[in-house]
Amino acid sequence: MSYSSGEFVLQIKDVAKSFGPVVALxxxxxxxxxxxxxxxxxxxxxxxxxxxxxxxxxxxxxxxxILLRGQPYAPRNPREAKARGLAIVFQELSLCRNLxxxxxxxxxxxxxxxxFIDDRALNARAAEIVGELGLPxxxxxxxxDLSIAQRQxxxxxKGLSHPADVVILDEPTSSLSDSEAEILFGIVERLKRRGTAVIYISxxxxxxxxxxxxxxxxxDGEYxxxxxxxxxxxxKLIALMVGREMKDIYPPREAARPGPQVAPLLVTEKLSCPGKFHDVSIDVRPGEIVGLFGLVGSxxxxxxxxLFGLLPAEGSIRLGGETISLRGPSDAIRHGIGFVTENRKEEGLVLAHSVERNINMVALGQFAGGLGLVNSSRERSAAKAxxxxxAIKTANLDTAAGNLSGGxxxxxxxxxxxxxxxRLLILDEPTRGVDVGAKFEIYRIVRQLAAEGTAILMVSSELPEVLGLxxxxxxxxxxxxxANLEAEGLAPETVMTHAAGMKQ
Known part of the structure; x- marks a missing residue:
């Protein structure tokens, strides 16, 4: 594409960044x-x-x-960047939960x-900003007290509370429902009409x-x-991004789907948690992937x-034909239930710990010897496997998990x-914030687990992902x-009709 330099609000030329011997850009x-x-x-x-x-x-x-509005741009901190007219909304939330x-x-x-801070003026100004953006x-x-989607x-x-010439949105819809994403799209259109440049990462x-x-x-760090x-x-975009074509993003089944003659591994009957959900009856067979879909707040x-013991619930939960009681995650783990949380940064990982320690942290007991001491050799071999x-890309097992990519x-x-x-693996937004190449790898893993007989219950805000897997x-x-629907041949419109409560 060829434009005159005067048309650009932001110009980046041959920018590189190294951290010691590691070249990031x-x-x-x-x-x-x-x-x-x-x-x-x-x-x-x-x-x-x-x-x-x-x-x-x-x-x-x-x-x-770097030039911003034709002038050299080299901010020394985020406050200086904001003062120069650049606003950024990072994917990783920077909020104070107690405020x-x-x-x-x-x-x-x-x-x-x-x-002193004027609380009345503070709340009034914030309400004005939130109202202008149309945020509920x-x-x-x-x-x-807010959900991940509401925090997003x-x-x-927060990012748009200052006027800016350039707004950067980093994975802004990664945890939003379709209706919330529509609100964001409206905001983007208003920014464009004002003449604001939007750098969008998704x-x-x-x-x-x-x-x-x-x-x-x-x-790989290059244009x-x-x-x-x-x-x-x-x-074309996928081929340019990953350096290869990915015609089938959702891998085919590795084994035949379990038929109705196979007894369900998980059965819930009239499961309820006051204020959270009511009369939920679902079942999942060994080797079956069941998608749980609904709009945020459903x-x-x-x-x-x-189902992982994080919330108290009334009703019946049967696993492998046995009625179980889940007073906490330790009970769920003891019964063979795993839970991949949607919030990996705060709930799924200890970012400062190594890859090895994160992989083995729940199963440390199986590496203990006769005196209760962990066999470090067995632990390392298990993590390496x-x-x-x-196909986890890491320099070595001792690398801090926080230094790895989201995928x-x-x-x-x-x-x-x-x-x-x-026996049962619960996946809550398993591909949130990861790229298409990493998604393909995660889909392959999920398919492989199902082929090995693991029962999988999956929540995802991405309807194509739910239908594809x-x-x-x-x-x-x-x-x-x-609704409880067979996925084969299922139209997205049918699912959304049920999710919106328009078809009972």
């Missing part, structure tokens, strides 16, 4: 025009996050140059009076093709190509938590539960099950 160039959405596309580890942190003032480039929505949205620029959030609510909306409001290809004006692809949306296709994730089995972190969470040899789809609306 080799050579990156990007030109962004005002009033357009410029999507940055690449697998986890392609260098997108490093580039965004340079723009946000968290890192300084090793080499290269209110208003206090988070206006953090560092709270309205004051006589040297009460500004006096404490962030710790607060993060967006792994959802349909979303990219809907919102983008221009698309730049990165691979690959830039194209207009109308000049490309999803298949109760789907709370059902998962109850999972790294090979799940590889998610594989570690899955590996952690595979070490317990679960599931054998059956259980739909929830307003905290109740509204």
């Amino acid at each position: 080799k050579r990156m160039s990007l030109n962004v025009r005002p009033g357009r959405v410029h999507t940055l596309l690449g697998e986890n580890g392609a260098g997108k996050s490093t580039l965004m942190k340079i723009l946000a003032g968290l890192f300084s480039p090793t080499s290269g140059s 209110s929505v208003a206090e988070n949205v206006l953090a560092t620029h709270e309205p004051g009076r006589f040297g 959030i009460y500004v006096r609510a404490q962030v710790g 909306l607060v993060e967006i409001a 792994h959802r290809m349909e979303e990219i093709m809907r919102l983008s004006d221009d698309i730049t692809i990165m691979r 690959v190509a830039t194209t207009r949306k109308e000049d490309t296709s999803i298949d 109760g789907r994730s709370d059902v998962m938590k109850a 999972e790294v090979l089995r799940l 590889n972190q998610q594989k570690i969470v899955i590996a952690k539960w595979l070490q317990t040899r679960p 599931s054998d059956r789809v259980v739909v929830m609306h307003e905290k109740r099950v509204t």
